[in-house]
Amino acid sequence: MVSLTPRAQQILAVLLSAKAAMPLSQVAEALGIPERAVRYDLELGSVWLKHQGLKLETQSGVGAWIKGSQADKVQASRRLGSLHVSQLNLNPEDRRVVALAILLGAGEPGQACDYERLTELLGISHRTAYSDLVDLRKYLAAKDVTLSRRADGSFHIQGPEVALREIAFRLMERWGAERVWKYLRAGPDSPDAELYRLELGSVGCFVATLLAHVDPEPLVRAVQAGQESMKASFAEPDVFPLLLKLALLVRRVLKGYVTVEPVLDTALLSTLPEAAAAASVARGIENAYGCRLPTGEVSLITLYVLATKTATHPGSPAMPEDVLSKLAGHIVDDLVSDVSDRLGLDLGVDSMLREDLRAHLKPVLIRLAFSMKIRNPLEDQVREDYPILYRVVEAAASEVVAPLVGPVPSSELAYLTMHFGAALERAPRFTGQRLKALVVCSSGIATSRILASRLEREFSRLDVVDIRPTASVDISKLPDVDLVVSTTPLQCEVPVVVVNPLLPAGDLSALAEKLRALERKGLTEPSTATRAALTPSRMRSSLCLAELLHHGLVSVSLPVQDSEQAIREAGRLLVLDGAVEERYVEAMVRTYREVGPYIVIAAGVALPHARPEDGAIRVGLSVVTLADPVPFGHRTNDPVSVVFAFAGIDYFSHLRAFTELASLFRDPERLAAVRQARTADELLTVILSAVT
The missing domain is CATH 1.10.10.10 (Winged helix-like DNA-binding domain superfamily/Winged helix DNA-binding domain)
Incomplete structure (x- = not known):
């Protein structure tokens, strides 16, 4: 075989x-x-x-x-899901992952990790095992952890308990915290167990045995209680790393490995609302698992909570102001100001940007202060599609954030770039002063006019005031222009950009850079070209609500028995519209069962969704208002009266629609009007007018 x-x-x-x-x-x-x-x-x-x-x-x-x-x-x-790691052809990286998991306690408990076990499990020679262990020793040493060999020939790792847990968490995070958590929560007897095993693969499932014998349900309840105590919800993508870290904490404490010394200043803790949430989580753990958590473990839980992004919703009481929130607010002011200066526009007027950055930056500061790295699955795409904006944010962060908490890693920079990218998409179009350009071309008149027309089409703020052949240009008598666009090099006092007459992509980018430089000198608003240069093509081509919604995708005052029927009814509209396959609807229901109240993203509003690979055909959105609100299990945002079912095919094609939805969700009056709509026409009018 x-x-x-x-x-x-x-x-x-x-x-x-x-x-x-x-x-x-x-x-x-x-x-x-x-x-x-x-x-x-x-x-x-x-x-x-x-x-x-x-x-x-x-x-x-x-x-x-x-x-x-x-x-x-x-x-x-079934055969694929039942394959053990010993039956796979592992590459060197996968071998080291499995070996490290064994050293941390994965696999059969109480079984020593020695050369014999490694060679048998991984199907390798003693020499290869020795080479892998040398590499692991170097990796662990960089984290203040030692790998040694005992007298009986077995290998042993030793180091700070916090460091060992972080290493174990990083192993599991390779497969995505959400996937690992769902696999653990489903359990071996769940109908979906086989699906989750296939998603993780044999190596991922083997690594997940680091959390064997930890019942996940009490942790879910403990986290929900913690959210209630601070009157805010953890953002859905962030809650899964939190749950995994708590599961690791429980596993290690039950095995007798505890953190005694606090990792945070206890005087600081008393001022933070997250401390009360952490104390609530700790009580839930102690009661459920019959263990006692020393001060150090409670302090560690507080650190985990602080490093997890929260999301307050319209109508929810604001979290109390604390020293970290104030610091985040000051940094946001400086960061937005710095990025605005570098871009030559005023983003400070965007209250949504400030609010989102402030909520985002507080856990970022904690992660940076304690060297807690995160995985950003969008990093490569963000850096590829927002190259200019990423560099601008990177430069601003080095001036504003780094002096306070140290260098900002690329994963965090990518998230910050996405916030600013969304702000640029929201930025109003320019209505003020225009830039004047002279076109100088060495080709014929037809080519010159094509170049001039292309310039005005690509850069809506640019007026071509004259076209002159190269041979007749007198640089001492140029017209009053801001810029010269020439097909040959020129030496003059006015800025010159040399281009190919057909304006390839590289020349368009150079022109956008020059326009941005001119705007920084004296203008306050971005040109359409500048915004285009800073916004990825996927964002520019992403769909808005007006392009997604129509009468066939809305249903008003629908009677349903419970939350799952509400999700299925909203999903049925997506199926009828051809946006998703029928299995996508069941995947939405399954996701709701797993993450529960986290899909209730505002007071009375649920946003069920699933992964693209679960049957999404194209971007889709449906809206269902319910005749009678139904509970979804959220402690503060129940009951739900409006369901937005969503299907996406990638990370970017829906960003514009989501930006518009966010604007709607932040407006309690508009949400009330959505709930009160009595016809499909009325519902569409309310939703679309809220974002135009």
Whole structure:
């Protein structure tokens, strides 16, 4: 039997669960790997599939799919999910991950980690095992953790308890905190257990045994109680890392490994609302697991809570002002001012940007102060699509944030860049002074006029006041212009940008940079070209609410029995519109069962959704208002009377619609009007007028 790599195992799991052909780019995006890696591993996967009586089919422009009977596909999925790490062809990185997990206590409890176990489990020689352990020793030493060999030949790691837990958390985070948590919470007897095993793969499931024998449900209840005590909810993506860290804490405490010394100043803690939430979480843990948490562990929980982003909702009481909130507010003021100066526009008037940054920056400051790194799955895409804006934010953060808490890592910079990118998308279009340009061209008149027309079309603030051939230009007698765009180099007092007459992408970018420089000198508003240079093409082409919503996607005063029926009714509209497959609706319900109240994102408003690979065909949004509100399980935002069901296909194509929805959710009066709408026309009018 052919041995699969862990990556090939996950690729086949995605294709086996798909109902139709999947483009390889979509498979790559679902797994967070390059498309070329998918192509490479599919060659190995096709051989494995043949042994299961199945055939891998591919077609250019369509994608890949697995051909065979449904019974054979089900059987193959079960075999795929039951593969142990010892049955996989592990690359060096995966081998080191498994070895480190064993050293931290994964796998069979009480079983010593020695050369014999490593070579048997990983299918490697003593020499390879020795080489892997040398690499691990270097990795651990950088984290103040030592790897030593005992007299009996077994290996042992030793170091600060906080450091050991952080290493274990980083291992699990490789597969995504949300995926690992859902796998743990489902349990082996859940109908969805096989699905989660396939999502994680054998290596991910093996690493997850670091949390074996920890019942996750009490932690969910403890975190919900903590949210109630501080009258705010943890942002949905951030709550899963928090839950994993708490599960690690419980696992280690139950095994007798505790943190005694506080990691935070206890005098500072008393001033923070998060401290009360942490104390509530600690009480829930003590009561549920029958253990006592010393001051150091409670302090650690407080640090975890502080490092987790919270989201207050319209109508919710504001959290008390504290010293960290004040510091975050001052930094936001300076950061927005610095970025505005560098861009040549005033973002300080955007109250939504300030509010979002303030909520975002408080946990960022804690993470930076305690060197708590985070994984940003969007980092590469943000840096690729916002190259100019990323550099601007990076420079501003080095001036404003770094002197206070040290250098800001790229993962945090990418999140900050996304906030500023959203603000640029909201920025009003320019209505004031225009820039004047002279076009100097060495080609014929037709080429010159094409260049001038292209300039005015691409840069709406730019007026081409004259076109002159190169041979007749007198640089001492230029007209009154702000800029010269020339196809040949010129020496004059007015700024000159040399371009190709056809204006390729590189020349457009250079022009945008020059316009931005001119604006910084004396103008206060950005040109459309500058905003275009700072906003990614995916954002510029993302859909707005007016493009997504129509009469077939809204339903008014719908009677439902419970929350799940409400989700299914909203999902049914997406199916009828062709935006999703039917399985996407069940995936939304399954997500709600797993994350529960976290989809209730404002008072009386739920936003159910699932992953793109769960059956999303294109971006879609539906709205259902309920005849009678129903509870979704949220402590402060229940009952729900409005359900927005959403489907996305990537990270960017829906950003504009979400920005507009955020504006709606922040306006209690508009939300009230949405609830009171009695016809589809009235509902659409209220929603779309709220964002125009």
